[in-house]
Amino acid sequence: MKNKSDLSVAIVGGGIGGAAAAVALHSKGIKANIYEQASDIRELGAGIGMRPPTVHFFKDWGIYEEIVQKSSISGYMAVLTAHGEVLVKEEWPVLTDNPKEDWARLIHRADLIETFFNQVPTENVHLKHRCKKVIEHEECVEIQFENGNRIEADLLIAADGIRSVVRQQIFSDVKPIYSGMHAYRTVLPEKEAFNLAPDDTFRVFVAESGSHVYLMPLPHRNQVSYDITVHSEDKSWKPVVSIEEILEHLQEFNPMFQKMADLAESFTCRAIYDIDPIDRWTSGRIALLGDAAHAMLHHRGQGANMAIQDGGVLAEAVMKADTIQEALKIYESLRKPINHEYQKLSRLTPNNKRGTAFPEKEILKF
Ligand SMILES: Cc1cc2nc3c(=O)[nH]c(=O)nc-3n(C[C@H](O)[C@H](O)[C@H](O)COP(=O)(O)OP(=O)(O)OC[C@H]3O[C@@H](n4cnc5c(N)ncnc54)[C@H](O)[C@@H]3O)c2cc1C
CATH class of the missing domain: 3.30.9.30 (D-Amino Acid Oxidase; Chain A, domain 2)
Known part of the structure; x- marks a missing residue:
């Protein structure tokens, strides 16, 4: 592999997953360019819960202080009847027994995406770039856009959401x-x-x-x-x-x-x-990430968390490996099992019979 700092990484999709991957790579000195179809970067007016393992990555990437300014700690999650009778109330699962450990943080989506984009130089963000086709070559991956532009990159991270063009073209025709x-x-x-x-x-x-x-x-x-x-x-x-x-x-x-x-x-x-889990997320120099790889229902509040953690693990794998192909193997082997579990778990709607606010605790180690 080239010097890591000379790698050219293209990220298709500037949602939470694509932006997080760019921050993770930039924090390790690897330049990544984001190609987003929209004409501006916007997130919904809604809150989102960040889990402890996700917050842990924010510390690694040097954005924890900014996140703390723009978010609030949450101590508990509760499931209630439609009229407010509490059925179960539990502390958010944490990573260790240390009371000062990373905690669940509640944030507005717009503030989260703003924090990410504050870390990515403007010249690395390319709006109005809708990817229409990717071609795998031995030495690079070629990406073609609907606006007529065409680029080559050492690594393509496809974070283009549940209706991913890259997934459909390279990996699977499974439909949402x-x-x-x-x-x-x-x-x-x-x-x-x-x-x-x-x-x-x-x-x-x-x-x-x-x-x-x-x-x-x-x-x-x-x-x-x-x-x-x-x-x-x-x-x-x-x-x-x-x-x-x-x-x-x-x-x-x-x-x-x-x-x-x-x-x-x-x-x-x-x-x-x-969407059902798919068999492969990586091929040669291409990796799927976030909803493009493993969209899940929102009942466990994990889709964005998983997308952000994907970015963190992928950046670490690129740093560790000698080749892009090896990095993608590490990434896929670490992220696929946990995401497939969450895809299944997310199909459990919150209900008053389960006896826990966090059914994931029984299956997954945080
Ligand atoms: C009601 C609801 C509540 C949720 N609550 C939570 C929660 O509390 N916690 C949590 O962790 N998750 C939650 N989620 C899930 C979370 O929103 C998603 O998992 C997360 O936003 C996925 O991010 P992403 O970047 O992978 O995909 P997306 O957010 O879909 O971003 C994809 C980006 O790619 C761009 N794009 C698409 N196609 C192309 C193309 N061909 N070329 C260029 N760009 C392209 C899109 O414009 C978009 O900007 C919730 C979801 C819903 C629906």
């Missing part, structure tokens, strides 16, 4: 499957959450129908992230849903949830798709 659910997400001022999220606990309210509401406190912003997951027949990727329909879905919950929805300026609505 509609889960039968929609997610509606917004962020409200704390006072408009009517004391339903009064402390640092991340709460999931579960209705008999299987609908659920997630309330994630973001006290550093004086806000609460409000996510509603419901059953729907509508498979369109970006469904258009009226506030009246959202209010109807909330009928079986504490009436305050309807009031909160009424106060929201807007919701982002998304149909939730899942």
